[in-house]
Amino acid sequence: MKVAIVTESFLPTINGVTNSVLRILEFFDSYGHEALVIAPEASSGPDDFLGFKVKRVPSISMKKLIPIAIPKRTLRHFIEGFNPDVIHLASPAILGTYVNHISKELEIPTLSVYQTDVAGFARHYGIGIGNQSIQKAFARIHNRTSRTLAPSRAAAEDLLKFGTQNVHIWPRGVDLQRFSPSQRSESLRKSWGSNHRKIVGYVGRLAREKSLEKLIPLNEDPRLQLVLIGDGPDRKRLERKLPNAIFTGMLGGIELAKGVSSFDIFVHTGMNETFCQSVQEALASGVPVLAPASGGPLDLVVDSVNGYFYEGSCNRSLSEAMELMLESDFESFEFSARESVSSRDWESINKQLLDHYRAISSTAREMSVA
Secondary structure (H helix, E strand, O other): OEEEEEEOOOOOOOOHHHHHHHHHHHHHHHHOOEEEEEEEOOOOOOOEEOOEEEEEEOEEOOOOOOOEEOOOOOHHHHHHHHOOOEEEEEOOOHHHHHHHHHHHHHOOOEEEEOOOOHHHHHHHOOOOOOHHHHHHHHHHHHHOOOEEEEOOHHHHHHHHHOOOOOEEEOOOOEOOOOOOHHHOOHHHHHHHOOOOOEEEEEEOOOOHHHOHHHHHHHHOOOOEEEEEEEOOOOHHHHHHHOOOOEEEEOOOHHHHHHHHHOOOEEEOOOOOOOOOHHHHHHHHOOOOEEEEOOOHHHHOOOEOOOEEEEOOOOOOOHHHHHHHHHOOOHHHHHHHHHHHOOOOEHHHHHHHHHHHHHHHHHHHHHHHHO
8 A cells, every 4th residue: 555654753753653653664664565754854853764755844843842843735746746545644733634634635535543642741731721622623633534543442532522533443562572571681670779679660751741750659668669761851850859760761672672671560650641652561571560540551451460550540549559569479460461462563453554544545435436
């Protein structure tokens, strides 16, 4: 197939949206599909990935936020010239909405992927727009596309509640070879203090929307050693709030996999996750998880089996969940963690994506004939 992928975020920015697009492109490369990537302009951003052309559009940078696209009419010529079977809108906002208008003019079906809880993000950054107004605005964006894919049941329910129709669930895959218990490093664990403490880890952006202040009680527990993998605008403040924690900075590839699998317990604190890939990668690494009973983790964590919930819809604090975890049979939890995601490899997940492409492409052809 020929697919134009329009993404609000791409390299060099690393986040859930970028990573999902990269996995799709790797899959396309393996199976011989064609792709054009359209993304906001960014300093040091590549103009191609695996031989797929990346068309950059002008953007503006806002403090602590990813570059925001300023689309231009010339985009129509690039899309028309590529002549895709389907346009894939990754977490559509300004750029995705603009391209969706072009798709209507060119009669090309569009598939939108809901990946970011923009209302929750805005709330953390004090953007003065009502939560419901934002939700309804983004529901309308998705409602104008041929089909919307949500990564979890909670995300799908949010979209449906605010009026989006034709919503299907498409979860995220995980690299089961890279994220594996076999990557566990005893030397790394010892450097973190595993002889005397349980290693409790977090992976992700160090930013306000992740609510990492919730880790303060764990930081003060002498039985635990906090390790935070990642970087972001809130790092300096968090280093002051969590003086006993180890901050590794950004890790990638095999170093990230070693870090995750070397945790005893993975903890996530964000309440607005539409999926939460870092939870899935921890489970694939055989690491039990503590996560809020909210959003994407509800589809990944099985309470008392591969981890424990806290807050959200669960009447339990993070400290209480940690006590339950420390009293549990770790060997059983580690086995269950890996088993719970054993069928979620990226190849299987992306084959599901192809089925969605074919479905909307087929429907578009039938409507054209009619």
